Amino acid sequence: MIGSSRPARIRSSRGRGPHVLLPPFVAWLVSNLITWLIAHSSVAGDGSEVAYWTTAGRRRWDSEHYLSIAKTGYEMFRCRDRYADFPDVVCGNVAWFPGYPMSVRAVSATGLSYEISAVVVTEASLFGIFAVLWYLLGARLTWATGLTLAIGVVFPGGVYFHAMFPIATGTLALLVCIAGVKRGSWVMAAAGGFMAASCHLVGAVAVGMLLLSAFFAWQRDPWRVRIAKAGASAAIAGCGVLWTKWLMWQATGRWDAYEAIQKSSYQQSGVRQPFDEMRNAYDFPFSEWYRPQGHLPWLVEHSLGAHKSQLWLNAAFFLLVVATAVVLLIRKRRLGADEWASLILTVAIFLLPFFAGAEMSWYRNHAQMFVGLVLVKRLPRWIQVPLLACCSVQYALLASMFFAGVLV
Template sequence: MNAAPAPAEPDRRARRDRTRLGLLPPLAAWLVSNLVTWLVAGASVAGDGSAVSYWSTGSRRRWDSEHYLSIARTGYEMFWCRERHPDFPDVVCGNVAWFPGYPMAVRALTATGLPYEVSAVVVTEAALFGAFAVLWWLLGARTTPSTGLTLAIAAVFPGGIYLHAMFPIALGTLALLVSIAGVARGSWAMAAAGGFVAAACHFVGTAAVGMLLLSALFAWHGDRRPVRFAKAGLSAAVAACGVLWAKWLMWQATGHWDAYETIQAISYGQGSLRQPFAEMAKAYDFPFRSWQLSEGQMTWLVEQGLAAHRPQFWLNAAFVLLVVAAAALRLVRDRRLDVAEWAALTLTVAIYMLPFFAGAEMSWYRNHAQMFVGLVLVKNLPRWVQALLLLCCLVQYALLGAMFFTGALV
């Protein structure tokens, strides 16, 4: 008689155990990131001079957060400011300058009975944990000194204070990582879905469309050339529909297909391509210092962070150069980059440049937080470089965090 097949239950149990253990490093990174942010909040003071309570929803809200919450509550609106505010400048008011991906996720979660503010924080923190988890998978899900240091850098990533705020940064970053994972797995549907959500969350997420188009050159190797180009083109087209969905929602609410472009041009002087180096200079010199508290209300940390956007500028530039250097090192050493590394390299460079082409002189630091995807390549750097980068990121995280919690950043 043939022997009975071994039961499959032990194998399933082993896979579940490996999955649970595999979630421990990203869970630890998420907890450490929250712990560091809590400590920074405790060392800061709010705009009225009171202590900051990190666990309150108010500490996570900044200017644009109100627009995202208004979209979640009542949808889009656009009107001439003087129609409601006679003394206001003759510009366009409303919330059509912000994309719907994040607020729609917040609205969906409120179906559970949670308030909008709490739902916004839950979506943000859940997305951040997801970003750590997908990054860990892209790093190979193996605990080594290099992957451990990379995950530590992720916990205090430059601009990462906005990964905890009521903004679409965490959700958009998760979506970009999912798109990279889809390309790496050879799943055009996953890549397209991630690109769609990224593009629907923030204009920086539209970088996914370009990455997916270029994926025909470095991905889908199991397919013939026509199929590779078809998968790249189709996934990019689906990702671009994230922007079309946003514009459709705006049109439904306002009757204007160009509502986004109208408010950007009239109210914010944006919408056209800028000279990027001139925009870099404007971003570097922006007077955030004048928005700070009076000296008597400042803690030591806040005083040190009066102009923290300037070292942030240099750290972000250094990060991009390190990502490019990591790619070059891998090409010299192994004569190849894997699919995820090509995708991450493309996105990192695009995310860095997009705010300067668009003219985001007051918000580039939070847009650059989505360069988080470049950590896929940071694991290739020498460990001493990783350790130095970790130290710089930790110091800068505290300084920029102090600016955030005092209300000096938008």
């Protein structure tokens, strides 16, 4: 039963001290092991068994832009000025947010290469994701929390938690934001929101959630204080976007650098028709756009259209989270502050790519719906187990597309 007050326990006592980090550490370890096995099954030829452990195995198209921001900062120029045969559009790296690359730059100050620093930031963020999720689940090992953590290990699109992308860092920031709301710490919530908004446009949904938090969080405070905390935390989170714009302006002299490159080079401006975008995302011909040469491993051969089943699973997960919240509201008349935050963020993350236009990147943006696992804990075991099975299969298929080089 959803919201049962007597979850079946695997271990009766709440973890304390360093032992509380054991489940997140095991989840992080298993996540790497599973992803390595998929990479090994997806790359043909000698040396495939080490592809996952190389920095090249973690890099895809946008990774180059994040690395360039970490190394030299932002730039924007007319493509024709450097490449005579290129279309007359805007080039540069101002279409990507600075939170992740600036973290990479900070780690590189230790003497590590930018590529290794990028992997360190990603994997540290992934461990942080499991640690904060474990806190939000209550840090108590039961069937419900154990299965929820297992679903997180093979979360749809989660292969990008291991890649040189800001997805893991942004997701960690969103979870910290939720943890701040749960703890009643508007400073923590604001810090998480700031980092999320500075990592990726999708992370800016934290601003809206924090504005709404006056209605479901800070319950011990009078209304004027609740509104002040919600407004202040949302304003600080929004500064993540302002910081992004400021860095781009410093480098290019244009406050609209992000909008200019999106409109010129990627035809992404204004609000899209979401159902048209869903159809475009579903029908995008990845296997025709780039298909590996030669004999394909079995897993790759059967995964070249895995983005289609990914969209179905993402939609099912979105509906499942919403349905869980509705049932809890009907039965218990309330949701916890962290559950409200999780619900709002999950809905916004699912919808945003289809309103903004992201037919080639929605599957990695949707990986940040990981925050919805806060509500998945409330599902009965007979739903959690099939969900885990579906996520496991889809994780293998999409990760295979990634390591075969089909996804961007």
